[in-house]
Amino acid sequence: MVSRLFNNNNMNNCAAGQAIKCRIGPSILNADLSQLYQESQRLLDNGADYLHLDVMDGHFVPNLTFGHPIVKCLRTKLPNAFFETHMMVSNPEQWIEPMGEANVDLYTFHIEPVLSDVLKVCRKVKEAGMKVGLALKPGTGIEAVRQYIDHADMILIMTVEPGFGGQKFMQDMMPKVQWLRQNYPFLDIEVDGGVGLNTINACAEAGANMIVSGTAIINSKDQRSVIASLRETVESSIHKCNV
Numbered sequence: 632m633v634s635r636l637f638n639n640n641n642m643n644n645c646a647a648g649q650a651i652k653c654r655i656g657p658s659i660l661n662a663d664l665s666q667l668y669q670e671s672q673r674l675l676d677n678g679a680d681y682l683h684l685d686v687m688d689g690h691f692v693p694n695l696t697f698g699h700p701i702v703k704c705l706r707t708k709l710p711n712a713f714f715e716t717h718m719m720v721s722n723p724e725q726w727i728e729p730m731g732e733a734n735v736d737l738y739t740f741h742i743e744p745v746l747s748d749v750l751k752v753c754r755k756v757k758e759a760g761m762k763v764g765l766a767l768k769p770g771t772g773i774e775a776v777r778q779y780i781d782h783a784d785m786i787l788i789m790t791v792e793p794g795f796g797g798q799k800f801m802q803d804m805m806p807k808v809q810w811l812r813q814n815y816p817f818l819d820i821e822v823d824g825g826v827g828l829n830t831i832n833a834c835a836e837a838g839a840n841m842i843v844s845g846t847a848i849i850n851s852k853d854q855r856s857v858i859a860s861l862r863e864t865v866e867s868s869i870h871k872c873n874v
């Protein structure tokens with residue numbers, strides 16, 4: 632079981648030697664959710680570093696998944712796993728407290744619905760004992776998040792329109808990842824949407840180190856080898872950067 636101490640304090644990258652760490656976080660969105668615990672445990676046993684839990688409210692995105700009651704139940708079964716909740720919701724502030732009570736580790740919310748309140752939401756997430764992730768939809772430019780990067784633990788660049796698993800990877804999001812990596816060598820940068828064995832190269836070369844992958848892992852007969860391959864590609868890019 633992975634430790635919940637998922638802490639590199641953003642202390643890493645090319646300049647700092649072994650700084651950025653590759654983390655693979657499967658999305659359970661397209662898994663058999665009637666077996667949520669078993670599916671999650673299987674992913675962890677097969678090498679996942681963390682679980683990416685997609686929370687949708689049917690308003691910010693045209694789909695519904697689950698909320699804090701399910702996350703809380705899953706936490707009782709997996710006390711040591713690192714949980715990220717990807718909050719695709721119109722009012723991210725509303726769910727901070729219950730997700731904090733569910734011992735979520737990383738609360739990633741979209742900046743689009745709270746553009747004038749991003750700092751307030753960041754502060755409340757931290758007060759609730761969670762790390763802060765800031766997510767950008769494909770149509771949101773990097774300039775929208777620039778002023779908040781120093782207040783975040785991680786930036787998520789969406790590589791599909793949020794709402795559904797199994798969509799096509801948007802290669803044209805890679806310049807955003809590149810810009811972040813060039814300007815913030817120590818930052819945790821996550822990609823999410825259509826990431827799998829055919830698209831991991833682009834993500835790794837652009838500088839992403841936190842990799843969300845849903846259907847590519849869930850639909851595979853050999854989850855362990857897919858997770859290992861994704862990791863190998865990202866680690867080799869980090870290594871190249873360090874030599």
Ligand SMILES: O=C(CO)[C@H](O)[C@H](O)COP(=O)(O)O
Pocket residue numbers: 658660661683685717719791792793794795796797798823824825826843844845846847
């Ligand atoms: O946030 C998401 C969709 O909004 C999911 O995390 C993402 O789509 C993962 O699934 P896949 O790898 O199948 O695209």
Ligand SMILES: [Fe+2]
Pocket residue numbers: 658683684685717823843
């Ligand atoms: Fe997601």
